[in-house]
Amino acid sequence: MIEPLALTPYLFFTGKGGVGKTSIACATAISAAKNGKKVLLVSTDPASNLDDVLEMKVSQHPAQTAVAGLWALNLDPEEAARDYRESVVEPYRGVLPDEAIISMEEQLSGACTVEIAAFNMFCRLLDQADYREHYDHIVFDTAPTGHTLRLLSLPKAWTGFLGQNQHGTSCIGPLAGLEEQRQQYEHAVAAITDGDATMLFLVARPEESSLAEAYRASDELKELGLECQRLIINGVFTGGESDDAGASLKQRQAQALENMPQALKSVPLRIVPLLPVAPVGLEGLRLLADQLAYGSDLISALMEKAASQGQGHRNAPALKDILTGLKPVVSDLRKRENGIVLAMGKGGVGKTTVAAATALALFNQGHTVHLSTTDPAAHLEMALSGAETAGEGRLTVSRIDPELELKAYRQEVMDTVGAGMDEDERQLLAEDLASPCTEEIAIFRAFARVVDKVEEGFVVLDTAPTGHTLLLLDNTQSYHREVERSTGEVPKEVRQLLPRLRDPELTHVLVVTLAQATPVLEASRLQDDLRRAGIEPAWWVINQTWTGVPTEDPILKSLARAEIVWLAEVTENLAEKVTRIPWQVKEPKGLDLMQLL
Structure with missing residues (x-):
């Protein structure tokens, strides 16, 4: 039970897109405000x-909501990253060649820059006295990742030596100019x-991959000192078992x-x-707040609300025209x-x-x-469930292990580039190689080796480098830096990877999403990212839709109606070719993956 009076001053809600952390963060903030606290929701x-x-x-800027005692603030880390990127690059405009400026901008377009820019915003809220004195609780929707905290804990990155270092990767580089903010960062990390x-809420769904x-x-955040954690499992089906869909969903979640773990x-x-x-x-958030605090009958209240507002009477626009399954x-x-x-x-x-169904x-x-994945949790093996053994040698499976690839790459760089360095330089280089961008590079090289198997037939990959990574390594200066890190040539x-991925006759990108707000918006940004790298998605696959599932359960039918707007958004505004895969009563594992066609 989340009792408002037991909450710490700083509350962080973290979880993958689509798990419901925004709604739960809002409801928690409302619950605290209802108990007489002054709350800022960020x-x-x-x-x-x-x-x-x-x-x-x-x-x-903080704005008073309709709830007494609750203010809200919406900070855009992408905009902050753009401002941060410009502050780093601007002094070099007109000094360095245009090609060098483009290279710097791309190096600062990745996850590390966004994380640092977002953390700058966290720091201001955590460190400024007026925020601390005015609010009893500051509730953050999304929290700093372990990557961010590791970046800020690298001691040599604060010495200023990094500004003269020509061997380091790009994502630590921005920290070289932030010595004046070191004290603020240290205060923020200490508070977190x-x-x-600080209390950290892990929001998940009752699904194996989400958990x-x-x-x-x-585990990662505990290692970095965030010990005060709570787990919220959102979306547990409490409906009946009157039909196959409800019974199957309940059994899978259980x-x-x-x-x-x-x-x-x-x-x-x-x-x-x-x-x-x-x-x-x-109104809906107040009901959810009561559910969180007191375990009220939220479902019945929301069903009544939906009925009173006539939810579900809108027709699905051109729904009959959306293809179904992976067969197309x-x-x-x-x-x-x-x-x-x-x-x-x-x-x-x-x-x-x-990916597994397409490969089969x-x-x-x-x-x-050849089917491969970069998934550290090895979900590919769970999906295949032995089906690959029927492959007769024509279906092979591998896994790119990020941890092993990163370890090997770091060792290679330390043995080559680091061989002629003094101890301080080697220590900084080791810190540099601890960054998230280094993992991107290591996985990229392994990914390229797998893609090279295309000469033997089809290569199907679960996950791939982002457009940012591809552009970074496509840049001549970045390649040159990468060559300097190793003993051989690229x-x-x-060298062939990016031209291959840009060839629409050879490469077919499937953008997979759910018919829900956050997954669709995130998939749209992914598509923009790929297009920036010159890669055009071939298909959008809207997965696990309740639309098209035969069920009489009122909860599941209501979920299907809620999908309409997002099905329309994808088909009308985002994708050239779309197919949807209805939620499967029989879990698609092993040879049962073929039911997705």
């Missing part, structure tokens, strides 16, 4: 729907890691909860039921001798299942197929 989510949830315009000041992500986040079971837990409608608007995708591929298929999307949308379908058509498969 969102730093690039796909923030705080305006819709609170039914008001939320800007970058103080269990009396695995929550476990990794919990199994996922039973099998969740043991370490998570020791984290204080709160269950939130699967809701028939999103708790949008103050595979039909596009079957006449080709080889190709690269990339299933891309945020965690929890089902891209592993889509191509194999059944007589193709040689491998052939690395």
Whole structure:
């Protein structure tokens, strides 16, 4: 139970897109305000729907909401990153060649820059006295990642030596000019890691992959000192078992909860039921706040609200024209001798299942197929469930292990570039190699080796480098720096990778999403990112829709109606070619993956 009076001054809600952390963060803030506290609600989510949830315009300045004692603030980390990037690059405009400026801008376009820019905003809120004195609680929708905290804990990065270092990667570089903010950063990190000041809420769904992500986040952040954690499992189905869909969903969720990592079971837990409608608007959020604090009958109240507002009477626009299943995708591929298929999307949308099903379908058509993943949780093996053993050598499976690839790459750089350095230089280089961008580079090289198997047939990959990574390594200066890090030249498969991925006859990107707000918005940004790198997605796959699932359960039927607006958004505004995959009563594992066609 989340009792408002037991809350710490700083509350962070973290979780993958689509798990419901914004609604839960808002409801927690409202609950605290109802108990007489002054609360500031802050969102730093690039796909923030705080305006819709609170039914008001939320800007970058605290605004009083319709709830007494509650203010809201919407900070855009992408905009902050642009400002931050410009502050780093601007002094060099007109001094360095245009090509060098473009290279710097691209180097500062990745996740590290966004994380540091977002953390700057956190720091201001955590460190400024007027915020601390005016509010009893500051509730953050999204929290600093372990990557951010590791970046800020690298001691040599603050010495100023990095500004003269020519060997380091780009993502630590911006910190070289931030010595004057060191004290503010140290205060912020101290506050975040103080269990009396900060509480971290891990928000997850009752699904194996979501709980695995929550476990990794919990473990990583505990190692960095964030010990005061709570787990919220959102979307637990409490409906009946009157039909196959309801019974199957209930059984799957129960199994996922039973099998969740043991370490998570020791984290204080709160269950939130699967809701028939999103708790949008103050009335819905108040109901959710009561559910969190007192376990009220939220579902019945929301069903009544939906009925009174006539929810679900809107017709699905051109829904009959949306293709169903993966068969149209595979039909596009079957006449080709080889190709690269990339299933891309945020965690929890089902891209592993889509990749595995596509690989099996191509194999059944007589193709040689290599299926691979960069998923550290090895979900690919769970999806195949032994189906690969029927491959007769024409279906092979591998996994790019990020940890092993990163370890090997770091060692290679230390043995080559670091060989002629003094101890201080080697220590800084080691810190440099601890950055998230180094992991991108290491995985990129392994990814290129797998893609090179396209000469033998089809290569199907679950996840791929982002457009930022591809552009960074496509830049001549970045390549040159990368060559300096190793003893040899850039491998052939690395040189060929980007031209291969840009060839629409060879590469087919499947953007996988759910028919929900956050996954669709994040998929749209992914598509923009790929287009920036010269890669055009071939298909959008809207996965696990309740639309088209035969069920009489009122909760599931209401969820199907809520999907209409997002199905329309994808088909009418975002994608050239779209197909949807209805939620499967029989879980798609092993040979049962073929039911997705």
